[in-house]
Amino acid sequence: MKNKHQLGFVFRQENCVGCQACTIACQIHNELPEDVRFRKVDRFEVKRDDDMVDVWLSHSCMHCGNPACLMVCPSQAYTIRNDGLVVLDREKCTGCGLCINACPYDAVVMLKTDGKAAKCNMCIELIDQGLKPACVDGCPVKCLDTDRIEQLLTQSHTVSKEGIGYGHCITKPNMVIVKERL
Template sequence: MENKHQLGFVFRQENCVGCGGCSVACQIHNELPENVRFRKVDRYEVKTGKRTKDVWLSHSCMHCENPACLMVCPAKAYTTRHDGLVVLDRDLCTGCGLCEQACPYDAVTMLESDGKAIKCNMCIELIEQGKKPACVDGCPVKCLDMDNVSQILQDPSASKEGIGYGDCLTKPNMVIIRKRT
């Protein structure tokens, strides 16, 4: 059943220059160790005729409608909020690592310092203050945003498919805007 309040990341893939500003802003805001990234930026080479161009995919936790992490967690450390955000209670985490293995988006990391899972929560502390997630504010070309998924999908240029990203059984909630602005 579709959540009419579902929040998700909105990514203008054609505008992304692959700078990693989103990833750095996230890492600083969340005070993550050097080797941990909630937001990753992947490069894809795409052929168009005889030319090849780089296309970037900025991604983190997809806050899935059917989150694999939640389904496999024996400690019930994952919950889904009213706005669809998938939240991890690290106090309940036992460090079994099943969530990390189950996530098709490589969004869960086992923290070396305590052996427990850690992941993006879309900066819920900022959202609750009426602000945008740190990664959104950290994007210098403004190709990353956060919004209501069902509303954004009404735009004909919006899709849950992009280069390096596609809809699957977990029903991820990132929207790709295909037209360049």
């Protein structure tokens, strides 16, 4: 059954310039070490008309409907909130690393400081206050946002769960790509 309250990231791939300000905003907000990234920006070179152009994909935890991290965690450190956000309780984490290997999006990292897993939680402390995640506020071209996924998919033909570098997966990821330029 689909969660009509499922929150997810909304990405305007056509607008992204690959500046990685979202990554930096996330690192600062979460006080992450320089070598740890919850949000990554990947570059894809694609053919458009007669030219090759760079297309970017900003991604983090997809807050999947069927999260592999949750399925493999022996300590039950992962839970899914009513709004669909997948949250890791680091106190329960034993550092086994199974979740890191299971995630198809490379969204879970192992922190060297304590040997435990860590990942994007969509800045739930901000979401719960009615605010946007740090990565969203950090994007200078406003190509990143959050919203209710099912609502977006039914409201617009320009919204899809497919984009360059991103598509359907058995884990049921919750990010949508808006296929129109602002």
